[in-house]
Amino acid sequence: MAELNKDMFVIRGKDTVRMESISRPSLSFWSDAWRRLRKNKSAFFAMCLVLLYTLLAIFAPMFSQYTQSQMDANARHALFSAAHWLGTDSTGRDLWVRIWMGARVSLSIGLISAILNMCVGAVIGGLCGYYGGKLDMIVMRIVDLLYGIPSLIITILVMMVLGKGIAPLIVAMCVVGWIGTCRFVRGEVYRLKEQEFVMAAKVMGIPDFIIIIRHIIPNIMGMLVTNLCMAIPGAIFQEAFLSYIGLGIVPPDCSWGVICKEGIQFLRYYPHEVLIPAFFVCTTMLALNLLGNGLRDAVDPKLRGTD
Numbered sequence: 001m002a003e004l005n006k007d008m009f010v011i012r013g014k015d016t017v018r019m020e021s022i023s024r025p026s027l028s029f030w031s032d033a034w035r036r037l038r039k040n041k042s043a044f045f046a047m048c049l050v051l052l053y054t055l056l057a058i059f060a061p062m063f064s065q066y067t068q069s070q071m072d073a074n075a076r077h078a079l080f081s082a083a084h085w086l087g088t089d090s091t092g093r094d095l096w097v098r099i100w101m102g103a104r105v106s107l108s109i110g111l112i113s114a115i116l117n118m119c120v121g122a123v124i125g126g127l128c129g130y131y132g133g134k135l136d137m138i139v140m141r142i143v144d145l146l147y148g149i150p151s152l153i154i155t156i157l158v159m160m161v162l163g164k165g166i167a168p169l170i171v172a173m174c175v176v177g178w179i180g181t182c183r184f185v186r187g188e189v190y191r192l193k194e195q196e197f198v199m200a201a202k203v204m205g206i207p208d209f210i211i212i213i214r215h216i217i218p219n220i221m222g223m224l225v226t227n228l229c230m231a232i233p234g235a236i237f238q239e240a241f242l243s244y245i246g247l248g249i250v251p252p253d254c255s256w257g258v259i260c261k262e263g264i265q266f267l268r269y270y271p272h273e274v275l276i277p278a279f280f281v282c283t284t285m286l287a288l289n290l291l292g293n294g295l296r297d298a299v300d301p302k303l304r305g306t307d
Contacts, residue, residue, distance in 0.1 A: 033222065033298040043294020046287035053284060057103035066094040068101040069252045077270045087272050089262060095276060098254050103280065105255040109166060110236035113173040118228050120174065121181025122220075126212060128182070129189030136186070143179050151176045155238065159247045169248055173235060181227060188220045222299030229292035233285035240281055256281050 038044050061068070072092035079087050086095040128136040146154070155172045162168035192198060193216065201211045236256075242248035243257025251258070256277045263273030 033295075037294055037298040040294040040297065042290050043298075046290035046294070049283065049287040050291060053103060053280070053287075054107065057100045057107060060100040061097050061104075064094070064097045066097045068098050068254055069093065077266065077273070079272065086276055087270075089259075089273050090266060090270075095259075095273070098259055099256075099277060099280060102255045102259050102277065105166065105249060105253060106236050106239055106257070106281075107284075109170060109173075109239045109255075110232045113170050113177060113235045114228055114231040116170070116174045117177035117231060118181050118224060121178035122185045122217075122224060124178065125182035125185030126189050126216070129186040130193055130208065130212060130216070132190075139182075140186075143182060146176050147179055149176075151179075152238070152241075155242065156247060159242065164247060164250045166249065166253070169239060169242065172242075173238060177231070177235070180231075181224075184223070184227060185220060188223065189216055192216050192219055222295075226292055226295040226299060229288055229295055233288040233292075236281065236288075237285060 037047070070093060072088065072094075074092070075084065075088050076090060076092045077088065078084050078092075081087070084094050084096065086099060088094055089098070124139060128139050154176050158172035158175050159168060162171060198211060198215055201215055239248055239255060240257030240260065243255050244261045246261070249255045249258050259277040260274055260281075263270070263277070267274050
């Protein structure tokens with residue numbers, strides 16, 4: 001009897017091969033991605049931090065005795081205390097509540113705009129990559145034209161036309177935000193449509209729509225999710241910048257950018273009014289970038305079975 005790799009199989013005699021045990025259970029694509037994401041400590045910590053911020057944004061204002069616009073003239077520019085955990089601003093409003101009310105706006109705008117950009121870019125890029133021809137040529141020339149103009153300038157111009165507010169801000173961020181996803185998806189679809197499984201589906205007479213939905217999109221879904229996580233920090237920063245220069249959220253609503261704008265006037269004397277919202281902006285963007293990097297490694301098919 002000869003034994004080779006006894007954890008996998010045993011060869012007895014000349015012809016008989018019997019499976020003894022498998023050292024690693026069979027995992028689906030997403031199960032294996034989740035396993036590798038958990039092993040990435042920085043990405044897993046970043047995911048927990050984003051979830052913590054999300055839960056605080058949802059529930060923290062609900063359990064506070066203050067509202068985002070409630071003023072206390074006797075507690076203006078207050079530092080950290082039992083009554084005001086993160087202090088107050090120039091009008092006596094509680095910064096703890098305003099931070100998490102602003103997180104609702106900033107995170108919502110970042111997530112919604114990133115999802116819309118992903119969907120629009122995936123649809124346009126998928127159609128261009130799959131069908132090619134004149135459609136691909138026309139759309140790509142439009143994309144090249146828009147890509148040559150700084151996106152921030154276009155966003156500011158759209159905001160000046162549509163006005164201030166959450167909805168105009170999302171629309172402005174989606175005008176050119178889909179371009180990157182479009183180019184990425186187009187390249188991936190160009191590669192996948194020449195693969196054997198897609199060619200076999202075409203030979204069997206399966207409609208193009210079914211091929212795209214069942215065969216092409218699942219193969220790029222992991223990269224789309226990763227691209228989404230990488231796009232959210234950019235959208236949050238863009239919202240904060242536009243709100244900081246006065247083109248974003250209109251009071252009494254607030255966002256992290258609005259809070260920074262209000263606190264910058266007192267930076268020399270009360271720096272906590274700027275540093276606190278800046279801290280949450282920076283840590284959120286860092287966490288989402290680390291999570292995006294971890295997802296990119298987790299969904300990479302070349303890494304399956306290597307750890």
